[in-house]
Amino acid sequence: MNIAKILTSYATQDGDGVNISRIPGFDGKYLDPFLMIDELKSDNEADYMGGFPAHPHRGMETFTYIIKGGFEHKDQMGNKKAIRAGDVQWMSTGNGVIHSEMPLPDAKDGLHGFQIWINMPSKDKMRDPIYQDTTQSPAPTFKNENGATLTALAGSWQLEAVELTSSIxxxxxxxxLADVTLTAGKQLKLAPLKQQNVMLYIHSGSLIAPDNQTFKAGKLLILEPGSDIDIATQHGAGVLILAGDPLKQPIAHMGPFVMTTQAEIQQAVHDYQNGQFGTLI
Structure with a gap:
């Protein structure tokens, strides 16, 4: 396994005072096609109870994955869903979405989850929005004999002789995207993925690379193109695998809008201020 770059998440806030750990990629240098990785992990309700009140998006995709706790999602398309532990939600915002994400009142055991932003090709940024979640078709999971569990959050994955295909x-x-859990003293090996950009985000425990480097939670390992995946752990670990093909296009970003040019950003702001994104239902 060849590591090209190591990034570290940093503490920040978003929404109504929600404490998160973030790795941004709006410069397009390392994460492309991903734009941002936000992790919310806390057993203290004060860190997340403000949630994310109604706000707009255009030109990007949001990918939400909940490990513990949950959020209620609402949007102007009429979707209202409780996204709980193990659930995945994907929203391709296209030409405009208004949504809110608020903590579920019955989730008392803390909250651990992700919202990951994915860029869209310039030609697709003004298409109609798409919403999908796994509440009725859970993400498939397989645990091998070596104590490695892979959950296919989006796309198709191969673990040994087993193919796992997400509904997303x-x-x-x-x-x-996939979530991998390794029990203490175990290892996972995967052949090179077909995507050009493959990254490992450690969200729990710590990993040991083949050269015996140890990486703790909060680290993002960006692999060399064509690298295999070879990870182990001494005490246990949870790892997100993110894979995608770089779009290699200009990124114009302002708040919840991600377009290709500043003129498109200005148009997005104008359209939102004039009510063209609709109203939260």
Missing amino acids: QKLSANAA
Whole structure:
């Protein structure tokens, strides 16, 4: 396994005072086609109870994965869903979405989850929005004899002789995501993925690379193109695998809008201020 770059998440806030750990990629240098990785992990309600009140998006995709706790999602398309532990939600915002994400009042055991932003090809940024979640078709999971569990959050994955296919298949830039859990003293090896950009985000425990480097939670390992995946752990670990093909296009970003040019950003702001994104239902 060849590591090209190591990034570290940093503490920040978003929404109504929600404490998160973030790795941004709006410069397009390392994460492309991903734009941002936000992790919310806390057993203290004060860190997340403000939630994310109604806000707009245009030109990007949001990918939400909940490990513990949950959020209620609402949007102007009429979707209202409780996204709980193990659930995945994908929203390709296209030409405009208004949504809110608020903590579920019955989730008393803390909250651990992700919202990951994925860029869209310029030609697709003004298409109609798409919403999908796994509440009725849970993400498939397989545990091998070596104590490694892979959950296919989006796309298709191969673990030994078993193919895992998520119901979420149409992310931009051929993006795919999986969650891997390793028990203490175990190892996982995967052949090189077909996507050009493959990254490992450690969300629990710590990993040991083949050269015996140890990486703690909060680290993002960006692999060399064509690298295999070879990870082990001494005490246990949870790892997100993110894969996608770089779009290699200009990124114009302002708040919840991600377009290709500043003129498109200005148009997005104008359209939102004039009510063209609709109203939260």
